[in-house]
Amino acid sequence: MRAMKEFKHEELVEATHNYSKSHLIGKGSHGCIYKATLKNGQIVAIKTPSLGLCKLNDTSKIENEAHILSSILPNRFLVNLLGTNHSSSGHMVLVMEYMSGGVLHDLLHLTTPGSSPPSWRRRAKMAIQIARAVKFLHESKPLIIHRDIKSQNILFDSKLNARLADFGLAMRVNNYDSLSHIVDSVILPAGTIGYLDPGYTTPCKLSTKNDVFSFGVVLLEIVSGTKAIDVSRAPASIVEWSIRLMEENQIMEICDKRVNMPRYMKCVIRHMLVIAIQCVSSDEASRPTMTEVVTKMERFRCSIWLDMIESLVNLKG
Structure with missing residues (x-):
């Protein structure tokens, strides 16, 4: 299991303008994905558990994704995990490579x-x-x-x-x-x-x-x-x-x-x-x-x- 960088909550909030809809680029049953530019200029994708799952206190999918990706080395054929963060409510947030080429x-x-x-x-x-x-x-x-x-x-x-x-x-x-x-x-x-x-x-x-x-x-x-x-x-x-x-x-x-x-x-x-x-x-x-x-x-x-x-x-x- 490789050690993952822990991003500061304040930096991610600032990078997404407090997770505003203008930064939202994807939404699914497990979570929401936001495009963000970090202070060093790096563009990343930030994945948060959906509001519904947070209310149910079920963030297992995001936690599992972090566990899986931190268990392997970065690979050029995967969307790799750059680090994690825990929101003010304690839920895990993933900082991923940003894919600009579409789906x-x-x-x-x-x-x-x-x-x-x-x-x-x-x-x-x-x-x-x-x-x-x-x-x-x-x-x-x-x-x-x-x-x-x-x-x-x-x-x-x-x-x-x-x-x-x-x-x-x-x-x-x-x-x-x-x-x-x-x-x-x-x-x-x-x-x-x-x-x-x-x-x-x-x-x-x-x-x-x-x-x-x-x-x-x-x-x-x-x-x-x-x-x-x-x-x-x-x-x-x-x-x-x-x-x-x-x-x-x-x-x-x-x-x-x-x-x-x-x-x-x-x-x-x-x-x-x-x-x-x-x-x-x-x-x-x-x-x-x-x-x-x-x-x-x-x-x-x-x-x-x-x-x-x-x-x-x-x-x-």
Whole structure:
């Protein structure tokens, strides 16, 4: 467990103008996030428990996030914890890295007028970065299971690199063999509908493969540009919809039609979809590990450059 910097309450209050709405940049069931500029000029994100949770005296999610992130070294594929603070009421506050590049969910689904969905090269890049983030957690000692991987929890830094965020539901497991014998049975299955592994029904079903399933859903979302659950689609579930198209040998019908796909990217995207379908398999044992996922993705990242070079040569020829 690494020692975390303890920020002064007064500095954070001043940096957020007493946590004013003008500084609020995010809000969820677990807390609120404020953009703040510290006295040294550093821009940070400050995460506080929601008012409702404070009234219930339930700040466990924020405290858990602090515990998880302070147990690992900073990683370039995660939104890292810079320090903590305790508010005047005694509740914990987190000071996090500020991500100025937006949220994956918004990038895919809330394109504003004049903007365009991400290119296929960028999608392949972000997919690998997210996979590396999950791999890092699963290879930590003790290993960490995120339990809430979804497009809303993928943020982008100023260089548009993807980072995994929100560790409020994450769990550390000291011994991989103990995954089927979770001692703390009060920790119920958790996650977000559409991304949640349907096989994760009881605490004893907790596994790294739950994260693999959620990652597979995010991968399908990145390739298709559609939401994990869309009632206007039949089936509404992106997993069932994608599997049906794969079974009908219409794999490219899954791809986002808003963006033209270069020839050199077609093979790469096909591989991404195959990996995604493997990740969301109903047979947990047949799902790959995140180490295997990253290895496969690294192979096709190299193929992007080779195919690009070949395409340029053919154009010149």
